[in-house]
Amino acid sequence: MDAYDALMNYERQTQALAQVAGRLGWDQETVMPREAGPQRAEESEAMEQVLHARRTDPQVGDWLAAIDENTLDATGKANLRHIRRGFERTNRVPAKLAGELARVTSSAQRKWADARAEDDVAAFVPVLEQVVALKREEAAALADGGDLYDALLDDYEPGATQAELQAMFDALRPRLVDLRDRIMGSEHHPSALTGAFDEQRQMKLTREIAKAFGYDMARGRIDKAVHPFSSGSGLDVRITTRTSPTDPFGSIYSTIHEVGHACYEQNIDDDYLLTPLGAGVSMGVHESQSRIYENQLGRSQAFTGWLFGKMSDAFGGLSVPDAEAFYGAVNRVTPGFIRTESDEVQYNLHVLLRFDLERKMIDGSLAVADLEEAWNTRFEKDFGVRVASPSEGCLQDVHWSVGLFGYFPTYSLGNVYAGCLMKALRAQMPEVDTHLAQGEPEKATKWLTDNLQRHGGLFEPKEVVTRACGGEAPTEEPLLDYLEEKFSGIYRL
Structure with a gap:
């Protein structure tokens, strides 16, 4: 066997062990x-210590040194790029620190959920201080004298810098x-939209919508959680959503959002399964x-017209009279507090607030x-309303x-x-509406599969887009042109 x-x-x-570790998070x-939290x-x-040991094993470095890249095809070179990058980054972080981060963040997640339920910031501050201290230590190890925040950002968007993102956000x-x-x-x-909406019917409808967008339930499942998320890749990709008896849109659009994540993972070329290329x-x-699943497709006038009929069937008469009014209800712009429930116009302002605050926590x-x-001072400045509660x-x-x-x-x-991507999709598929x-919507999402999702990690982020x-x-x-056109029409500007 060669190197x-x-x-x-x-x-x-x-990769298989990492999937098992991820399943622990889904289960949690x-x-x-x-009461299982401490265990x-x-x-x-x-699990993190086992993974860290494997990722920093000296034989990985020996194999990397022994491989002649000129003998590899594009897939092999891409695999090598990811493995080398991971090996070099992981070796900079001591195993003890990696394990401590896994232990503290697992505990912190439980304490956050309790603090959020009780609106008790003071109960969460001590453990968050631990998390921030550990992340600063990790960032220092990764940055090797460079910028701490950029070192952390590289885990999620390789090659991006806070200066580059700041310029984009300023625009x-x-x-x-x-x-x-x-x-x-x-x-x-x-x-x-007002009224009472049975939560079991919401879950039934969200499953139907998930399938319509192309989510394969034979390789996935939908459960409920405090904070909706997607977990896993390849043949086991799970999502969660949440329901409220007075707000069915929270369930529907959280589901569509997570389906977008999940379909990306499900639609990656099967040849990349359990390799570095087998994930987004x-x-x-x-x-x-x-x-794009949630907004450009799911909140479009065309799709909400269909959804109006489905919701009318599921819940009886709605408080809005027709599909046009329903489209307006789906896309209302209001000064709300919750990022995940925010309209498209203000969503990025929520993100910019967090971007600025977390950079300040990392730089001290x-x-x-x-x-x-x-947070409260910045939120009032950006949104014109005072935060009512920590949750x-x-x-x-x-x-x-x-x-x-x-x-x-x-x-x-x-x-x-x-x-x-939506601009390109419409140019190539003018009949999308x-x-x-x-x-x-699966006919539109297939365009995304063919043009982006199937590649997994084959190309760098900007390159694949x-x-x-x-x-x-x-x-x-x-994005700005799309928002201008859409909301100018809804609000008759």
């Missing part, structure tokens, strides 16, 4: 007994704020799939003990509890990518 074959066999086992969020933290730490903000202000000043405001290439690209200019005050403020997201610093900006980057109006867009590099303009 490349030996390396790939070893990597396949590592869905069906794990409440699960130790189990997670043990987004003025037009977003101007559009929001014009919307708020409009004389026409769509009515909200970055969180920005991943988020482009969830956001914002103490964790001062996070709540900093609507700094406790609403799970990300910091599990150490995902550098993750938040990929949400807005994903929106930018989604804007570019006809399919959506018939409840057949540029290829799907016919050679056009991603910019923020298509």
